[in-house]
Amino acid sequence: xxxxxxxxxxxxxxxxxxxxxxxxxxxxxxxxxxxxxxxxxxxxxxxxxxxxxxxxxxxxxxxxxxxxxxxxxxxxxxxxxxxxxxxxxxxxxxxxxxxxxxxxxxxxxxxxxxxxxxxxxxxxxxxxxxxxxxxxxxxxxxxxxxxxxxxxxxxxxxxxxxxxxxxxxxxxxxxxxxxxxxxxxxxxxxxxxxxxxxxxxxxxxxxxxxxxxxxxxxxxxxxxxxxxxxxxxxxxxxxxxxxxxxxxxxxxxxxxxxxxxx
Amino acid sequence: xxxxxxxxxxxxxxxxxxxxxxxxxxxxxxxxxxxxxxxxxxxxxxxxxxxxxxxxxxxxxxxxxxxxxxxxxxxxxxxxxxxxxxxxxxxxxxxxxxxxxxxxxxxxxxxxxxxxxxxxxxxxxxxxxxxxxxxxxxxxxxxxxxxxxxxxxxxxxxxxxxxxxxxxxxxxxxxxxxxxxxxxxxxxxxxxxxxxxxxxxxxxxxxxxxxxxxxxxxxxxxxxxxxxxxxxxxxxxxxxxxxxxxxxxxxxxxxxxxxxxxxxxxxxxxxxxxxxxxxxxxxxxxxxxxxxxxxxxxxxxxxxxxxxxxxxxxxxxxxxxx
Numbered sequence: 001x002x003x004x005x006x007x008x009x010x011x012x013x014x015x016x017x018x019x020x021x022x023x024x025x026x027x028x029x030x031x032x033x034x035x036x037x038x039x040x041x042x043x044x045x046x047x048x049x050x051x052x053x054x055x056x057x058x059x060x061x062x063x064x065x066x067x068x069x070x071x072x073x074x075x076x077x078x079x080x081x082x083x084x085x086x087x088x089x090x091x092x093x094x095x096x097x098x099x100x101x102x103x104x105x106x107x108x109x110x111x112x113x114x115x116x117x118x119x120x121x122x123x124x125x126x127x128x129x130x131x132x133x134x135x136x137x138x139x140x141x142x143x144x145x146x147x148x149x150x151x152x153x154x155x156x157x158x159x160x161x162x163x164x165x166x167x168x169x170x171x172x173x174x175x176x177x178x179x180x181x182x183x184x185x186x187x188x189x190x191x192x193x194x195x196x197x198x199x200x201x202x203x204x205x206x207x208x209x210x211x212x213x214x215x216x217x218x219x220x221x222x223x224x225x226x227x228x229x230x231x232x233x234x235x236x237x238x239x240x241x242x243x244x245x246x247x248x249x250x251x252x253x254x255x256x257x258x259x260x261x262x
Numbered sequence: 263x264x265x266x267x268x269x270x271x272x273x274x275x276x277x278x279x280x281x282x283x284x285x286x287x288x289x290x291x292x293x294x295x296x297x298x299x300x301x302x303x304x305x306x307x308x309x310x311x312x313x314x315x316x317x318x319x320x321x322x323x324x325x326x327x328x329x330x331x332x333x334x335x336x337x338x339x340x341x342x343x344x345x346x347x348x349x350x351x352x353x354x355x356x357x358x359x360x361x362x363x364x365x366x367x368x369x370x371x372x373x374x375x376x377x378x379x380x381x382x383x384x385x386x387x388x389x390x391x392x393x394x395x396x397x398x399x400x401x402x403x404x405x406x407x408x409x410x411x412x413x414x415x416x417x418x419x420x421x422x423x424x425x426x427x428x429x430x431x432x433x434x435x436x437x438x439x440x441x442x443x444x445x446x447x448x449x450x451x452x453x454x455x456x457x458x459x460x461x462x463x464x465x466x467x468x469x470x471x472x473x474x475x476x477x478x479x480x481x482x483x484x485x486x487x488x489x490x491x492x493x494x495x496x497x498x499x500x501x502x503x504x505x506x507x508x509x510x511x512x513x514x515x516x517x518x519x520x521x522x523x524x525x526x527x528x529x530x531x532x533x534x535x536x537x538x539x540x541x542x543x544x545x546x547x548x549x550x551x552x553x554x555x556x557x558x559x560x561x562x563x564x565x566x567x568x569x570x571x572x573x574x575x576x577x578x579x580x581x582x583x584x
Contacts, residue, residue, distance in 0.1 A: 035446055036422055110328050114335040198326040213325065214294070214512040216420055219442050 038222040043229060046222040054211060054223075058230050061207035064120070064192040065238070068127030072184050075128070076135025077177070083136075084143040084169070094140075101133035105191065109198040123195045123207075130191030131184040138180025142173030175254050178246035185238045193231065284317035285480055290338035292323045295510035297499070297521025298437055298465055299342070301364065301531070303509075304502030305491025314483040322509055330358060333470065340484060343468035345552050345571070346398050346561070353566040357471035360572040362485050362542030363463035364492065366534035367456030369524070370399055370464075373424065373439055374431040374451045381453040382407055390417035390424065390432035399433075401559035402460055421446070436528060437521040454528060461551035463544060474573060482576055489541040489582035492531050496522075496584070532584030540581035544572060 020040045026032070027039040034042055047054065079097070083090040109126050116122040146169055154164050196209035208227050215224040250256065291299045302320050305311050311318040321338065323329055329341040330351055343360060351358050374384060385407065391400050391414045403409045417432055421443050424432045434440065436454055443450045467488065474481055495502045499522050506513060525531055535543040549572055556562035 033425070033446070036426060106326060109326070110331055113327075114332065114337055117337075197324075199324070210294075211512065214510075217438070217442075218512075218514065218517065219421060219446060221422075 035219045035221050038225055042222050043225040047226040047229060050223055050226060054208070054227055054230055057206060057208045057211045057227070058234060061189075061192050061196070061209070061231070062234060064123045064127055064195070064207065065189045065234075067124045068131055068192060069185055069188040071124065071128045072131040072135050072188060073181065076132045076180075076184070077139055079132075079136050080139035080143055080173075081165075083140045090140070097133060097136050100129060103129075105130050105194055106198055109195060113199055119199060122199055123192060126195030126198065127188050127191035130194070131188035134180040134183040134187065135177070136180075138176040138183075139173055142176025143169050145176065146172045174249060175256055178242070178249065181246070182239060182242050185242045186235055189231070189235050189238060284312065284315055285483075287311075287316050287318045287340065287480070287484060288321060288338045289318055289484075290321045290323060290327075290329050290332055290341040292327075292329055292342040292344075292465070294322050294324060294513070295320075295506040296437075296513060297503075297506070297518045297525065298365075298369075300495040300499055300502045300506065300522065301488060301492030302502075303491075303505040304495035304499070305487050307501035307505050308491070308494055310490050310494065311484075311487045314487040316480075316483055316487060318484075318487075320505075320509075330356070330468070333358060333468065336470075339473065340467050340469045343466045344398075344464055345462035345466065345549070346556065348466070348468055348571045349553060349556060349562055349566065349568055350397075352568065352571045353562055358468055359471050359474055359570065360463075360466045360468050360544070361474065361481055361576050362467045362488070363544045364465040364467070364488075364542060365463060365530045366536050366543070367454070367528065367530060368399070368460055368462050368464040369436040369528070369530055370395075370455050370460070371434050371436045371440070372403075372431055372453045372455065373434045373443065374453070375424075375428050376449055376451060377428075378431065378451050381458065384431050385409060385413070387413065387431045388427070388429055389414050390430060391415070392417040392419065392433060395433055397561060398462075399455055399460055401561060402455070402555060405555075405559060406458065406460075436530075437524045438517070440524075441517060441520040456528075461548060461555055463548065463552075466544075467542070471570075474575070478575070482579060485542060485576040486580045486582065489580065492541050493582055493584060496526065496531060536584055539577060540583050542580075542582075543577055544574060546574065 024039050024041060027037055038046070079093075083094065105126050108129070109122075112125050113122050116125060150168055150172075151164070154168055159167070192207065193209045193212075196207050197213065208231055212224055212227045215221070215227065289302060291302070293299075295303065299320070302318075306318055306320060323342070329338070329343060330347060332338050333341045334356060340361075342364075343358070345360070345363075348358055348360050372381060372384060372389070374387065378384060378387070389409065393416065395417075400409075400414070404411075421432070421434075421439055424430050424443065425446050425448065432439070434452075436452065440450055440452050467485070469481060491502075499518075503515075503518050506518060507515075529536075531541060535545055535548075539545070546569075549568065553562065553566070553568040557564045557566075562568075
C-alpha cells in the first residue's frame with residue numbers, strides 16, 4: 001500500500017524533473033537565446049524577481065476566477081434543478097445552454113463590455129459563461145440518474161417532492177456535480193484569462209493576461225513563461241482544491257472516493 | 263425679493279454652460295497606453311482640456327477592443343480610429359466621422375534583416391503579415407511592389423521568428439518593433455510604407471455624426487485642446503508620460519522615449535500638411551487617395567459616400583501650428 005502511494009508521488013515528480021533537465025540541456029547546449037526559449041532556471045529566477053508584480057496580477061485573475069466559479073455553481077445548479085422539474089422545460093431550454101457553451105466568448109465579450117460598465121463584473125460574466133455549461137450538464141444528468149428502485153421506495157413511503165429532492169436526488173447527483181465542477185474550475189480560470197485579453201483592461205487592476213501580453217510584446221519571454229507557470233500552478237491548485245471538496249463530500253459512501261483494499 | 267434673485271442667479275450659474283461646469287468627455291484609445299497616445303495624456307496632465315472647459319477621461323483600448331462599436335454604443339465620445347476602418351463603416355452607413363488626424367502618415371513599416379537594400383528586394387523573402395493587415399496595407403503592397411500571397415505567412419505579434427530566421431521580413435510599427443529587434447542585437451532595415459505612398463492617416467479622432475452636428479463647439483474645443491496637447495508633448499513629454507506609466511505600468515521608459523523619438527524623426531505628428539494647416543490636419547486629396555486605393559484593391563464599393571467619413575470643418579477653424 002505505502003509502496004504504491006510512494007510511486008504515485010514519485011512517478012510524476014521524476015518525470016517532471018527529467019523533462020526539466022532535458023529542457024535545460026537543450027537550451028544550454030544549443031545556446032538558444034532567452035528571448036526564444038528561456039531555460040527553466042531562468043524562468044524560476046524571473047518568477048522570484050518579478051514575484052511582487054506577478055503575484056498581484058495572479059490575485060486579480062484568481063479573484064475573477066473565484067467569483068465566476070461560484071456564480072457558475074450557483075446559477076448552473078439552479079438551472080439544473082429547473083430542468084429536472086419537467087421534461088418540457090429541459091427540452092425547451094437545454095439547447096440554449098448548449099448555445100452558450102459553443103459560442104466563442106471572444107464574440108460576445110464586446111457586447112458584455114458595452115452593457116456592463118465596470119471592468120471587473122464584465123470579466124466575471126465572461127468567465128462565468130465559459131464555466132457554467134459543465135455544471136448544468138453534469139448536474140442535470142446527476143439529478144436524473146436516480147435509482148428507479150429507490151425512487152419507488154420513496155413513493156411507497158409517501159415522501160414529499162421536497163424530501164425526494166433533498167434525500168435522494170441531491171445525493172445521487174453529487175458525484176456528477178463534482179465531476180462537472182472539476183471541468184468548470186479549469187474553464188473559469190481560462191475564461192478569466194481570455195476575458196482579460198478581450199476586455200483590454202490594464203493599469204494597476206490588471207491580471208495575468210495583461211502581464212503575458214506586455215511581456216510578449218516587449219520580448220520579455222522569461223517573464224511570459226513565469227506568468228504561464230503561475231497560471232498552470234493556479235490551475236493545478238484549483239483542481240486539487242475541487243478534488244479535495246469532492247473527496248470530503250463523497251468519501252463516506254460513493255464508489256469513486258472509497259479506498260478499496262485489494 | 264433680493265434672496266429670490268440671488269437664488270435664481272445661483273441656479274443659472276449652476277446650470278449655465280461655461281465658467282464652472284466642465285463637459286465630461288470620454289476618449290477611447292486603440293491600445294494600451296503608449297507614446298502614440300502621448301498628446302491626449304499630456305492635455306490631461308497639463309490641464310489643457312480643463313482650460314477649454316472639458317473634463318476628459320482617456321480610456322485604453324486593447325487587443326480585441328472594438329473602438330467603433332463602443333463609439334456607436336455611446337460608451338465613448340471620441341475614439342482613436344483609422345481611415346480604412348472608418349471608410350468601411352461609412353460604406354455600411356454607420357454614422358461615424360473623422361474630425362482630425364494625429365499621425366500625418368501611417369507608422370506601419372516592413373522590417374528586414376540588414377542585408378536587404380531596397381524594399382523591392384523583399385519580393386524573394388518570406389513576409390510575416392498579421393491577419394488584420396489583409397484588409398489594410400497588404401493589398402497595397404501587392405499592387406505597389408508585386409508581392410504575392412505565396413510569400414506571406416501569419417504574424418503573431420512577436421518578433422521571435424524574425425530573430426531566428428534571417429530570410430524572414432515582417433510588418434511592424436515604426437514606434438515599437440524596430441526597437442525590440444535592436445535590443446535583441448540586430449540592426450534592422452526599416453521601410454516606412456508612407457514614404458512609398460501608402461496614403462491613410464493614422465491615430466485619427468473619430469466621433470458620431472450627431473456630435474458634430476449638435477455639439478460642434480464641444481468637438482472644436484476637444485480638437486484644439488488635443489492639438490495643443492500634442493504640441494506640448496513633443497516639446498516636453500514628461501507630464502504625459504507619467505500618466506502613460508500610470509495606466510500601463512509595464513511600459514518601459516526607454517520604449518516610450520523611442521516612440522517619441524520615432525514620431526519626431528518621421529514627423530508623424532508635426533510633418534506633412536500639419537506644418538502648414540496645423541496639428542491634426544487632413545485634406546480632401548489624401549482622403550481621395552485612400553478611397554481610390556481601397557476601391558482599386560476591392561476593399562470598398564466604388565459608390566461609397568466616402569466624403570462622409572471625415573469633415574474638414576475643424577481643420578479649417580482651428581490652427582495649432584507645430
